[in-house]
């Protein structure tokens with residue numbers, strides 16, 4: 001790929017084929033990164049400067065850099081998939097580019113032109129084409145992908161609390177294996193009634209590093225209780241479902257004769273997931289009734305008691321859909337669908353994966369061709 005926006009002369013000589021192949025065995029999530037990265041500096045008054053493709057290497061920044069003290073750090077996550085014909089396409093990268101800029105605005109960071117974001121991901125993935133897993137074996141196709149991690153940090157060499165005047169946009173990436181090693185298993189989720197993830201007016205809607213730092217303790221405590229992750233409630237009433245530390249949440253409810261797929265509405269305090277949005281679209285197209293609404297923990301308890309809570313699942317780029325088999329809280333243990341993978345959850349999961357792997361026509365123009 002030729003580009004005037006990115007200097008390519010620092011690209012690393014490629015890793016040997018044998019070493020790359022060895023690293024691509026037993027892929028998990030986020031464990032293997034390629035040997036390249038894209039870097040674009042920003043300076044106030046000058047704007048975004050020429051970027052470069054570089055070897056993946058440690059960064060050298062000032063000990064007084066904003067990111068180290070005041071946390072100007074945002075990131076994104078999206079994937080590219082090897083298609084049936086061997087080509088490579090990313091899924092809705094513009095949605096991530098837009099959300100990245102919304103996060104940047106909230107943290108008083110400069111917005112990055114959408115085409116720089118897209119060009120950076122195309123360049124990285126094209127350079128890393130051998131790191132994009134994919135065989136034409138249908139089972140593996142549904143498991144592996146290339147994960148992009150774009151991020152931006154505030155730099156500077158000054159300890160005053162103010163927005164930095166210099167920034168770095170970076171993009172790293174690597175192959176991602178199955179989220180569920182050994183098959184899809186329903187997860188157990190702790191309903192977190194004490195710690196909150198985000199409050200109105202805060203940064204919940206932004207994908208900023210601080211949100212994740214704050215979720216680590218509740219996540220750790222949830223694990224100590226035998227749960228996989230925590231499900232957060234709203235910060236004002238400690239009552240309405242919000243989302244998990246790294247995924248949105250959906251319920252399948254029987255309401256009289258209606259089967260409703262419900263998800264917490266956008267309140268400005270949840271991350272507006274690209275998977276969430278895609279599943280809403282796909283579910284509606286499959287003929288399901290979908291409602292974005294406030295869901296209280298009391299409603300949930302009632303629905304479970306009445307046998308109306310048919311399925312629950314978490315969703316996000318990494319897992320697409322992760323079925324929830326059990327909700328644990330101070331109020332008790334609620335087993336959902338006999339702790340089995342739900343039919344609707346799996347139907348939606350397959351429908352989205354089929355689009356991502358190009359097994360069905362891309363009628364919504366969600367796929368972006370890279371190579």
Ligand SMILES: Cc1ncc(COP(=O)(O)O)c(C=O)c1O
Nearest residue numbers: 246247248271273274275316317
């Ligand atoms: C807090 C949070 N919610 C939801 C999601 C799901 O978002 P997406 O579907 O865009 O991956 C993520 C994943 O990035 C997340 O970190």
